[in-house]
Amino acid sequence: MRPLEDEALSMAFPWSSKTVRSRRKALTIFCCGCGQREDTLDRPLRYCSMCQVASYCSKECQKSDWPEHKPICGAAGIPKLIKSLMANPDLLVPLGGCFILAFDLIDCARCSEPLFARLDVALEPSDIFNCAKIFLGLGEGTLASRSGSKKAGKGKNYDGMLQVNAFTPITNPKRITDSHRVVWQCERAKADAAGYRANEVVLMDIFHADGQMSMTIPMQLSPGLKDLTTRDPCTIETSIQILNAYIRADRKNKMLLRAQMRPADLQVIRDAVTDPKTAPAIMLLTKISREPIYQPMYQVFVEARTAATGVVPSIPVLNLL
Numbered sequence: 053m054r055p056l057e058d059e060a061l062s063m064a065f066p067w068s069s070k071t072v073r074s075r076r077k078a079l080t081i082f083c084c085g086c087g088q089r090e091d092t093l094d095r096p097l098r099y100c101s102m103c104q105v106a107s108y109c110s111k112e113c114q115k116s117d118w119p120e121h122k123p124i125c126g127a128a129g130i131p132k133l134i135k136s137l138m139a140n141p142d143l144l145v146p147l148g149g150c151f152i153l154a155f156d157l158i159d160c161a162r163c164s165e166p167l168f169a170r171l172d173v174a175l176e177p178s179d180i181f182n183c184a185k186i187f188l189g190l191g192e193g194t195l196a197s198r199s200g201s202k203k204a205g206k207g208k209n210y211d212g213m214l215q216v217n218a219f220t221p222i223t224n225p226k227r228i229t230d231s232h233r234v235v236w237q238c239e240r241a242k243a244d245a246a247g248y249r250a251n252e253v254v255l256m257d258i259f260h261a262d263g264q265m266s267m268t269i270p271m272q273l274s275p276g277l278k279d280l281t282t283r284d285p286c287t288i289e290t291s292i293q294i295l296n297a298y299i300r301a302d303r304k305n306k307m308l309l310r311a312q313m314r315p316a317d318l319q320v321i322r323d324a325v326t327d328p329k330t331a332p333a334i335m336l337l338t339k340i341s342r343e344p345i346y347q348p349m350y351q352v353f354v355e356a357r358t359a360a361t362g363v364v365p366s367i368p369v370l371n372l373l
Contacts, residue, residue: 085113
């Protein structure tokens, strides 16, 4: 695998938004209230009418889960974006590569225990120039109104896109809860029943930058993915860069990974410059320092901060293990 230009990637989307919606819906296999699997019920699960992501087997379960679901239901469709991420086949390749590299799975037999990682995501402006303006404090950039016209403002209508800021393998078995094991066992049984016994089953806790929510989603790694990782060697960092480049290049939103940004999303970008103490701000600053597309604006930031303080800025160390 090698980093590709956005222009080349924009021509490489064989999947339609209809396919992504279908695959996204298939990811939901549990009632969010009682935890029952859909295939054990005599009726399909019903979805929350507001976010179309949370699923329930009854009105009673939906009502009991509402206090927990309410804070994330209207979070700019973040749960839906996360499921869209996991429903895009092209994006599962670099994500799977991260697991293979992190846990050294190329020559390993199938694991009998869950492999677990944390994936941190955030919304950032889909226009790199807007991102640079906010990051460098040069103004609020260009906003997109609902009518499609451009106007200046305070950021309520920024066109945003989901981006992956960090992949962190979790090796401490104490971090795997009983609910994690239930999800893993269900996906393991599903893979075996479908004839994919050689597939590795892994789990991801996907966290959004606002800290209001996380989702646990299982994933299957095929032997072919291990072969691909062997043929096209890369690192976890370059795998994430490739994934983010694909999302950035999808200007027609076939991947369903674009949404309007909220003030909290913009604040994470500002915090990365002014006060990188929170995990989301540190992750974003690390990503900006690492990915080639952000290098010009990161260099401007370093030079300006060095000139102002006499000290070259450093990125705080973040420990999520």
